[in-house]
Amino acid sequence: MTKLPKKILVTGFEPFDGDQENASGILLEWLKSKSFNFELRTELLPVSFTTAYPLLNKAIEEFNPTHVILTGLAKNRTELTLERIAINWVDARIPDNDGLTLKSQKIKEGSEDGLFTTLPIERMLNAAKGAGCPTKISTTAGEYVCNHLIYLYLSDYRFVAGTFIHIPGATEHEIFFQGISAILSDLA
Ligand code: PCA
Numbered sequence: 259m260t261k262l263p264k265k266i267l268v269t270g271f272e273p274f275d276g277d278q279e280n281a282s283g284i285l286l287e288w289l290k291s292k293s294f295n296f297e298l299r300t301e302l303l304p305v306s307f308t309t310a311y312p313l314l315n316k317a318i319e320e321f322n323p324t325h326v327i328l329t330g331l332a333k334n335r336t337e338l339t340l341e342r343i344a345i346n347w348v349d350a351r352i353p354d355n356d357g358l359t360l361k362s363q364k365i366k367e368g369s370e371d372g373l374f375t376t377l378p379i380e381r382m383l384n385a386a387k388g389a390g391c392p393t394k395i396s397t398t399a400g401e402y403v404c405n406h407l408i409y410l411y412l413s414d415y416r417f418v419a420g421t422f423i424h425i426p427g428a429t430e431h432e433i434f435f436q437g438i439s440a441i442l443s444d445l446a
Pocket of ligand 1: 271280282329330331332399400402403404
């Protein structure tokens with residue numbers, strides 16, 4: 259069997275919550291300035307419950323990736339975190355960038371309570387740590403737009419392997435971007 263050439267879709271988010279920047283959006287520019295031995299597509303997504311997923315969906319249909327790496331900012335975390343699971347629940351503390359606040363409700367009625375991400379995150383953990391990047395596995399992506407996006411993606415795309423990485427809110431991004439770069443290069 260011939261192996262598919264590696265095609266990785268990496269997404270990041272626009273700034274939100276009054277911030278001037280979002281590390282995950284900056285990541286996309288950083289990645290585009292590097293060269294890799296795989297085909298890379300990046301997609302900057304709005305922090306919107308309504309429009310982020312349709313844009314991701316369009317990018318997946320157009321690019322037909324072998325791997326999907328969704329990223330977002332987790333301001334209060336100090337390590338790169340690899341998300342293991344998305345939950346079928348949304349409870350926003352702040353409005354999204356469209357002014358919409360979804361409170362205490364299921365993302366998809368009649369769908370599973372939780373869905374595991376579909377990339378080998380233990381291997382990814384080792385790759386990032388090998389690059390000197392403080393990294394750990396997380397079992398909650400929160401109850402906001404990031405978890406909402408992962409859940410919708412996982413429920414529609416069981417056979418396009420992907421996961422979500424939260425980037426800390428530190429001002430120095432380089433070590434975290436290096437960790438993500440090591441993860442992308444190591445993906446089989
Ligand atoms: N982080 C938010 C949404 C956009 C982002 O970068 C979250 O963790 O849900």
